[in-house]
Amino acid sequence: MNPWVSFLLRRTTRVVVAMLVIVTIAFGVLRLAGGDPVRAALGPTAPASVVDERRAQLGLDDPVLEQYVNYLGDLLHGDLGTSLVTGRSVSDLVGNRLMPTLELAGLAFVVALVFAVLIGLCVAVFTQGHRRRGLELAFTGVSGFLAAIPEYLLGVLLVIGFAITVAVFPVAGQGGPDSYVLPVIALAVSATAGLSRIARIEALNTLRDDYVRTARAKRIPPWRVYLRHALPNMLTGTLTIGGTLLATMITSSVLVEQVFNWPGMGTAFVQAIVTKDYGIVQGLALVYAAIVLVVNLLVDLVLALLDRRTTLLETG
Amino acid sequence: MTARARLFRAPMTIASLVLVCLFGILAVVAPILWGEEALTARPTELLQGPSAEHLLGTDNLGRDLLLRTLVATRLSLGLAVLATLLAAVAGVLVGGLPAVLGGRVQRTFGAVINTWLAFPVLLLAMLVAILLGAGTTTAVLALVLTMTPSFARLAQTLASRVGGSEYLAAARMLGVSRRRQFTRYVLPNIAEPVIVNVTISIGGGLLALSSLSFLGVGVQPPDYDWGRLLKDGFAQVYNSPTAVIGPAVAVVLAGVAFGALGESLAGHLRGQDHGHTGGRRGPAPGPGPGSGPDGGQPSTPDTLLEVDGLSVAFPGEHGWVRPVRDVSLTIRAGEIVGVAGESGSGKSVTMMAIAQLSAPGAEVAARTLRFGDEDLTLLRGRALRGALTGVGVVFQDSLTALNPAMRVGAQLAEVPRTQRGVARRQANRDAVAALDAVAIPDPARRAGQFPHELSGGMRQRALIAMSQIGRPSLIIADEPTTALDVTVARRVMRLLRRECDRTGAAVLVSSHDIAVLGELCQRVLVMYAGRVVEDVPVDALRDPARLAHPYTRALVAALPDLDSDRDAPLATIPGEPPDPADPAPGCGFAARCALATDRCRAEVPELTGHRHGGRVACWHPQDREVVRS
Numbered sequence: 008m009n010p011w012v013s014f015l016l017r018r019t020t021r022v023v024v025a026m027l028v029i030v031t032i033a034f035g036v037l038r039l040a041g042g043d044p045v046r047a048a049l050g051p052t053a054p055a056s057v058v059d060e061r062r063a064q065l066g067l068d069d070p071v072l073e074q075y076v077n078y079l080g081d082l083l084h085g086d087l088g089t090s091l092v093t094g095r096s097v098s099d100l101v102g103n104r105l106m107p108t109l110e111l112a113g114l115a116f117v118v119a120l121v122f123a124v125l126i127g128l129c130v131a132v133f134t135q136g137h138r139r140r141g142l143e144l145a146f147t148g149v150s151g152f153l154a155a156i157p158e159y160l161l162g163v164l165l166v167i168g169f170a171i172t173v174a175v176f177p178v179a180g181q182g183g184p185d186s187y188v189l190p191v192i193a194l195a196v197s198a199t200a201g202l203s204r205i206a207r208i209e210a211l212n213t214l215r216d217d218y219v220r221t222a223r224a225k226r227i228p229p230w231r232v233y234l235r236h237a238l239p240n241m242l243t244g245t246l247t248i249g250g251t252l253l254a255t256m257i258t259s260s261v262l263v264e265q266v267f268n269w270p271g272m273g274t275a276f277v278q279a280i281v282t283k284d285y286g287i288v289q290g291l292a293l294v295y296a297a298i299v300l301v302v303n304l305l306v307d308l309v310l311a312l313l314d315r316r317t318t319l320l321e322t323g
Numbered sequence: 324m325t326a327r328a329r330l331f332r333a334p335m336t337i338a339s340l341v342l343v344c345l346f347g348i349l350a351v352v353a354p355i356l357w358g359e360e361a362l363t364a365r366p367t368e369l370l371q372g373p374s375a376e377h378l379l380g381t382d383n384l385g386r387d388l389l390l391r392t393l394v395a396t397r398l399s400l401g402l403a404v405l406a407t408l409l410a411a412v413a414g415v416l417v418g419g420l421p422a423v424l425g426g427r428v429q430r431t432f433g434a435v436i437n438t439w440l441a442f443p444v445l446l447l448a449m450l451v452a453i454l455l456g457a458g459t460t461t462a463v464l465a466l467v468l469t470m471t472p473s474f475a476r477l478a479q480t481l482a483s484r485v486g487g488s489e490y491l492a493a494a495r496m497l498g499v500s501r502r503r504q505f506t507r508y509v510l511p512n513i514a515e516p517v518i519v520n521v522t523i524s525i526g527g528g529l530l531a532l533s534s535l536s537f538l539g540v541g542v543q544p545p546d547y548d549w550g551r552l553l554k555d556g557f558a559q560v561y562n563s564p565t566a567v568i569g570p571a572v573a574v575v576l577a578g579v580a581f582g583a584l585g586e587s588l589a590g591h592l593r594g595q596d597h598g599h600t601g602g603r604r605g606p607a608p609g610p611g612p613g614s615g616p617d618g619g620q621p622s623t624p625d626t627l628l629e630v631d632g633l634s635v636a637f638p639g640e641h642g643w644v645r646p647v648r649d650v651s652l653t654i655r656a657g658e659i660v661g662v663a664g665e666s667g668s669g670k671s672v673t674m675m676a677i678a679q680l681s682a683p684g685a686e687v688a689a690r691t692l693r694f695g696d697e698d699l700t701l702l703r704g705r706a707l708r709g710a711l712t713g714v715g716v717v718f719q720d721s722l723t724a725l726n727p728a729m730r731v732g733a734q735l736a737e738v739p740r741t742q743r744g745v746a747r748r749q750a751n752r753d754a755v756a757a758l759d760a761v762a763i764p765d766p767a768r769r770a771g772q773f774p775h776e777l778s779g780g781m782r783q784r785a786l787i788a789m790s791q792i793g794r795p796s797l798i799i800a801d802e803p804t805t806a807l808d809v810t811v812a813r814r815v816m817r818l819l820r821r822e823c824d825r826t827g828a829a830v831l832v833s834s835h836d837i838a839v840l841g842e843l844c845q846r847v848l849v850m851y852a853g854r855v856v857e858d859v860p861v862d863a864l865r866d867p868a869r870l871a872h873p874y875t876r877a878l879v880a881a882l883p884d885l886d887s888d889r890d891a892p893l894a895t896i897p898g899e900p901p902d903p904a905d906p907a908p909g910c911g912f913a914a915r916c917a918l919a920t921d922r923c924r925a926e927v928p929e930l931t932g933h934r935h936g937g938r939v940a941c942w943h944p945q946d947r948e949v950v951r952s
């Protein structure tokens with residue numbers, strides 16, 4: 008079989024299987040979670056008749072298998088379910104909330120990638136040949152420290168810093184460009200720190216390669232050696248890790264959105280968890296899962312294109 | 324690992340170990356000492372800032388936040404450790420067992436693990452937490468579920484290495500039971516990396532658990548961990564912003580401590596791989612006493628390159644390694660000079676040092692390094708690069724020497740574009756013309772291809788074209804034909820010669836095959852143990868009786884006839900060259916030389932003129948007429 012076809016098949020199958028598992032778990036959330044989810048969502052004071060009506064409306068009294076088939080059918084039509092509390096369509100909610108989330112995660116991803124690669128390359132250039140051990144140690148220490156700060160915690164600290172002491176950037180909501188600054192920083196810092204270490208190692212390996220010496224032999228300016236010859240060759244390795252970062256960022260954004268009251272899916276998701284509106288939880292979880300899986304698939308494809316010779320041969 | 328690296332690395336290991344132990348002790352004693360007091364509500368002291376009495380202030384019930392942070396250590400750490408250990412056990416079982424069950428099961432498990440890994444971690448945890456009802460148990464369970472696959476992947480990778488190994492195959496043949504195979508062979512071999520991973524993962528688990536609690540799906544009141552404290556503190560962020568400081572510091576410190584400890588352990592595990600750090604930095608060795616500026620050949624008006632007292636040193640594990648010592652040579656314009664010697668004789672390092680292409684970290688020193696009218700030892704940066712545009716370099720392995728991510732034509736065109744500011748289109752035309760000049764068929768198409776699309780011979784031609792395109796007056800070719808088969812190698816050598824005849828450039832070309840050099844060059848420098856031992860005119864090379872140095876004689880005597888195999892030209896010289904990190908005093912060849920005397924073992928012979936018209940460095944040079952002793 009054409010290696011490309013089998014590669015695509017393999018990866019797509021993986022995504023479909025993972026998606027099916029998630030759909031099933033999500034289906035289970037609404038049917039199995041802690042007793043009667045409709046009662047839980049509507050609260051103990053709601054009259055029994057209202058609860059029963061809502062249950063019937065949602066088809067929760069049908070046989071489970073039938074529910075499952077109906078659920079899959081609805082999903083295929085783009086119906087992500089309804090809120091248990093308000094009865095509104097989750098698809099509409101997603102329509103309103105998707106963009107802010109993607110903007111935030113995407114921006115943080117780009118920021119992290121660019122900074123990590125540049126920092127990693129710079130530090131590698133200065134520390135190659137085992138020179139400047141001090142710089143290397145400082146880099147390892149600082150990046151290790153920053154990488155250990157969870158995104159939401161950095162968010163909390165940023166809110167405190169900027170809300171209480173200097174009100175330079177807005178600490179809540181989405182508005183002008185300056186409203187992006189703090190959430191993006193919160194989301195990007197630990198990723199940048201972690202990835203810059205990988206980037207440095209990749210860059211060190213690349214700088215040892217023969218073609219870098221060839222480039223030096225052309226007596227071109229050093230920046231050109233690093234940016235034109237070393238950079239493209241260190242990217243594949245860095246992006247392999249960096250790609251998985253985008254998926255991580257989308258899920259981390261759930262908490263960061265919550266901290267900054269960002270009008271994205273994350274805030275709605277957490278809100279729904281708190282109010283036990285499992286209709287929304289179920290729908291949003293699916294959307295998140297789909298985004299993450301598709302992003303991972305795309306990253307794999309891009310990498311395969313970038314590195315034609317090795318990726319295709321990899322199994323599994 | 325060197326003393327210096329150990330000095331720097333050890334404190335990191337120690338510091339992280341101390342921190343981890345501290346957290347461990349806190350986890351045990353804090354709840355016993357302060358558990359009661361941390362629960363004491365003080366209705367008169369709600370939401371206070373830091374004070375002498377309450378160093379981190381109080382929460383909305385007036386409870387002391389410092390004590391609460393300390394007491395929360397047990398739950399936070401305990402849950403993280405528990406979850407990580409469970410995940411490690413599950414992962415090792417899922418990933419390690421298939422190795423003893425055989426190929427098919429292994430592949431199936433591999434696919435399962437891959438799909439599992441594709442799941443968004445936090446999301447899965449949240450869903451599981453919701454599905455089973457928010458709470459401590461489910462948070463741990465969710466974490467185990469999300470951490471298992473990465474352990475499984477690790478165990479699988481490690482185990483498949485063991486599984487494919489010979490001793491497992493032998494064990495299988497001997498009928499060792501599967502259980503025993505697993506406990507006796509598989510487990511011990513994967514234990515160490517898994518333990519390192521556990522340490523690192525505890526830090527990650529700690530952060531993940533705190534996020535779950537922060538979201539409200541983890542630890543539920545009245546229990547509290549750091550995540551929960553952060554959640555409560557953040558709810559009061561405008562009233563008492565300092566409330567989050569305690570748990571925030573605790574979470575980050577614990578995360579850093581476990582991460583750093585894991586990394587230190589991993590570093591030790593990698594051991595030697597990791598240890599090639601800089602050596603003791605004494606002063607870099609200078610050119611050495613040697614013979615002074617006029618010790619080499621007298622420079623004539625048409626001298627193109629003049630090198631005197633060139634030494635190269637690299638930082639090694641035990642101080643400096645000096646692969647090149649006190650090398651002196653001159654090249655006239657248009658002259659073709661060969662450098663012969665075994666690998667490790669220092670010929671490549673010498674040539675790269677002359678071309679100013681030494682590896683980063685190398686210390687290059689020379690009394691004289693003059694190219695054309697320029698003293699290279701005085702130039703830096705742009706001026707040095709400008710002077711060196713007159714030196715073209717041909718490298719050994721054309722596959723690795725060309726940038727795999729750049730089209731061949733662009734790699735050539737880069738030279739005129741950056742060196743002479745030629746416009747892109749013209750530079751591209753120059754590149755195609757240069758490829759055409761080295762007889763690459765269909766040069767325009769080849770220029771648009773990537774290096775791996777060209778054959779080895781064609782790539783080497785492209786490299787020669789690249790070295791020519793800057794119109795250099797000196798070509799430095801470092802074993803340009805080693806990677807090629809004999810016929811292609813000859814063609815490439817002829818091409819090199821033809822190109823230089825055409826452009827009038829001088830050539831310094833190295834090879835371990837002295838016969839090839841004899842055909843190509845006018846003069847051959849023989850290198851041994853980092854020094855030039857003989858500088859032979861090519862006519863003397865054709866008449867072995869005129870050779871002066873015992874090593875050169877052995878080299879030529881070891882040459883097979885033209886038709887036989889040339890792969891092992893030195894097979895008949897017994898002994899090994901000396902270690903460049905720890906050379907003996909005296910002549911480097913003394914240990915292998917039949918003529919060695921006490922003087923040879925004590926004093927280094929200098930390169931002096933010889934009657935064959937070249938130079939030799941030997942206390943007892945050989946000759947047809949007399950054998951002086």
Ligand code: SF4
Pocket residue numbers: 872873874910911912913914916917918919920923928940941942943944
């Ligand atoms: S100096 Fe002595 S040991 Fe060295 S090559 Fe000459 S004779 Fe042999």
